[in-house]
Amino acid sequence: MTIVLQYVDKRGLVKESFVGLVHVMETSSSALKGQGYDGANNMRGQFNGLKAKILEENESAYYVHCFAHQLxxxxxxxxxxxxxxxxxxxxxxxxxxxxxxxxxxxxxxxxxxxxxxxxxxxxxxxxxxxxxxxxxxxxxxxxxxxxxxxxxxxxxxxxxxxxxxxxxxxxxxxxxxxxxxxxxxxxxxxxxxxxxxxxxxxxxxxxxxxxxxxxxxx
Known part of the structure; x- marks a missing residue:
């Protein structure tokens, strides 16, 4: 799993910094809970996907399909x-x-x-x-x-x-x-x-x- 820190700088620009790679034993939405998505069902699923898990804690969070994956x-x-x-x-x-x-x-x-x-x-x-x-x-x-x-x-x-x-x-x-x-x-x-x-x-x-x-x- 890729760990990326996303933040907004003083000028209001969204920045992303690569932190590292972490080996994961499970690929369920609960195990992968974090802000970052591709188009797989365990990521974008309406009820049990990662998107749903994030929205339970933060209603303002946006689901954005990873640009690199879309490309x-x-x-x-x-x-x-x-x-x-x-x-x-x-x-x-x-x-x-x-x-x-x-x-x-x-x-x-x-x-x-x-x-x-x-x-x-x-x-x-x-x-x-x-x-x-x-x-x-x-x-x-x-x-x-x-x-x-x-x-x-x-x-x-x-x-x-x-x-x-x-x-x-x-x-x-x-x-x-x-x-x-x-x-x-x-x-x-x-x-x-x-x-x-x-x-x-x-x-x-x-x-x-x-x-x-x-x-x-x-």
């Missing part, structure tokens, strides 16, 4: 209205399922990543140090958290050569014709201009300060 919802919704982006994200989801559907494929991905990192450290491409070159995974995004989609795309760039090897393994070794054909189609997608274009577009739109690398250079 996340808007970005995800808008992105899914563009057919090209929808097709891109759907293919990335198929890729994730293909790569992580079994322990065997996950192990192949992990071993290829280990070999790649060791090789690039040895050749001086990667730097070494505390916190660097930690084991990565192809994360699954949350539907209402655009930042999780962004992180998944960053992982895709970083792990691209290893992910490609897993897809190639599925193409060559899988005995299921349907899955094998899916792997062939995925290799075509990952080699297409459309894939590279939307990957760079999505990374650039999230933050212009991040220079998206070309897949395969990671």
């Amino acid at each position: 996340q919802l808007v970005v995800v919704t808008v992105a899914k209205k563009h057919l090209g982006v929808v097709n891109f994200l759907d293919n990335i989801s198929i890729l994730m399922n293909m790569v992580s559907v079994s322990c065997k494929r996950t192990d192949i991905l992990r071993e290829n990543e280990k070999e790649r990192v060791e090789k690039e450290i040895g050749s001086g491409i990667l730097e070494t140090g505390i916190g660097l070159n930690q084991e990565l995974s192809f994360i699954r995004p949350g539907d209402t958290r655009w930042n999780s989609h962004y992180k998944r795309l960053l992982r895709l760039v970083d792990m691209f050569p290893s992910i490609m090897r897993v897809v190639e393994h599925v193409k060559e070794e899988c005995t299921n014709p349907s899955t094998q054909n899916q792997a062939i189609n995925m290799l075509g997608f990952l080699s297409s201009f459309e894939f590279v274009f939307y990957l760079h577009l999505m990374l650039h739109c999230h933050t212009p300060r991040r220079k998206a690398e070309t897949p395969g250079r990671a």
Whole structure:
């Protein structure tokens, strides 16, 4: 749970100061009692939600849906209205399922990543140090958290050569014709201009300060 202190300064401006993060064992409205909301039912519920709990003690309190959370919802919704982006994200989801559907494929991905990192450290491409070159995974995004989609795309760039090897393994070794054909189609997608274009577009739109690398250079 994020703890934020909200107050009004001498000029009448509302200020918010981040205090810290607290681990919570329960997510009921009573356990989360405090001034701050997203759109979940345990937050905005009319009778048992956090909003109701706050209003019992302070009738002047306003329910304000967290702006950051609203922005996340808007970005995800808008992105899914563009057919090209929808097709891109759907293919990335198929890729994730293909790569992580079994322990065997996950192990192949992990071993290829280990070999790649060791090789690039040895050749001086990667730097070494505390916190660097930690084991990565192809994360699954949350539907209402655009930042999780962004992180998944960053992982895709970083792990691209290893992910490609897993897809190639599925193409060559899988005995299921349907899955094998899916792997062939995925290799075509990952080699297409459309894939590279939307990957760079999505990374650039999230933050212009991040220079998206070309897949395969990671």
